[in-house]
Amino acid sequence: MKIKEVNEFFKGLHIDEKIKYLDDLMLDERSGVKKVLEKIEKEHKKHLMEIERVKNMWKIENSLNVDIIGGIDEAGRGPLAGPVVAACVVLPKNIFIEGINDSKKMSPKKRDELFEIISKNALDIGVGIVDNEIIDNVNIFNATKIAMLRAINSLKKSPDYLLIDAVTLDDINIRQEAIVKGDSKSASIAAASIVAKVTRDRIIDRYGEKYPEYGFKNHKGYGTKEHYEAIEKHGITPIHRRSFLKNILEAN
Incomplete structure (x- = not known):
């Protein structure tokens, strides 16, 4: 040759x-x-x-003497608009998914690729979505917990144990562990971070088609200069979090 x-x-x-x-x-x-x-x-x-x-990234899961482990993470705590989305993912123990990591550490293309691999191989996936109105009513921290509970409740079967990225859930009869920066330490939480992020990004992209003047496809609802300028020019939309924009709303 x-x-x-x-x-x-x-x-x-x-x-x-x-x-x-x-x-x-x-x-x-x-x-x-x-x-x-x-x-x-x-x-x-x-x-x-x-x-x-x-x-x-499987060390934490392998240290637990349980069969079904749900990894939980969220996407969208910080944006000015759109929902907060949580995912609970149950993976086959010790499955090798090349590139799996904290979703923030990878490109959108890589996240999409891993989203498809996780969706194909996961034993179970639950997603919880909480909109901006609930966020305004109960605050983002409590809204995040609601999204996580919704994700767990949408699973086909309740896990034996939950690994959660830096959050402890109340009023749930499942053993759990909150892990700081869990999306870079646990394969299950990393998978959840990818599912939550891709799911939320796709929701925001659809809003971007409905409100093209705000540039949602570029910033996904976060407080970029472009986003603030659009709000100043066009006002807020029904998907904006009013509690995140008090200064602007009060000024107007």
């Missing part, structure tokens, strides 16, 4: 397939092939590190 053909051959293969050809590549003395070999070896090293990272 020519060097170009060698590169094309490996381009579409997963690293698990690529490493099967390492011995053959080592026998080829061409400098171009040596570069391909070096690239694959680096990719393999990176892949092994990723396997170890994800393995470490």
Whole structure:
């Protein structure tokens, strides 16, 4: 094979397939092939590190002597508009999902990819959505708890244990543990963070079509300069959180 053909051959293969050809590549003395070999070896090293990272994200779950563990996280506490969304995800124990992590640490494209993988492989997924009117009535912290409870209640079966990102839920008869920065420490919570974030972003994108002058697709409802300028120019919409905009509303 020519060097170009060698590169094309490996381009579409997963690293698990690529490493099967390492011995053959080592026998080829061409400098171009040596570069391909070096690239694959680096990719393999990176892949092994990723396997170890994800393995470490299962330590909390593996320390619990329970069968069904629900990881819970939310998206949308801070925005000026739209709902807060929580997800509860039950994954098969020790499943390797490459790239799983805190949803804030990845691109929208990567989140969408992982959302599909999680949706396909999860044993159960529950989603809870609380709109801006309830947020204004009960405050964002309590609204977040309501969203989490709704997510749990929408599961097909109640988990034996809950791992929650930095929140403790009241009035629920399920053992639980609040973990600070849990979305980067627990695979179950990380999965929930991705499901919650992608679900909320898609909701906000639909609002972006309804209210194009606010640029929701760009900022997802957060308080960017663009968003504040749109509010100053056009006023607030029915999806804005009035309790988050008291200064602007009082000034007008």
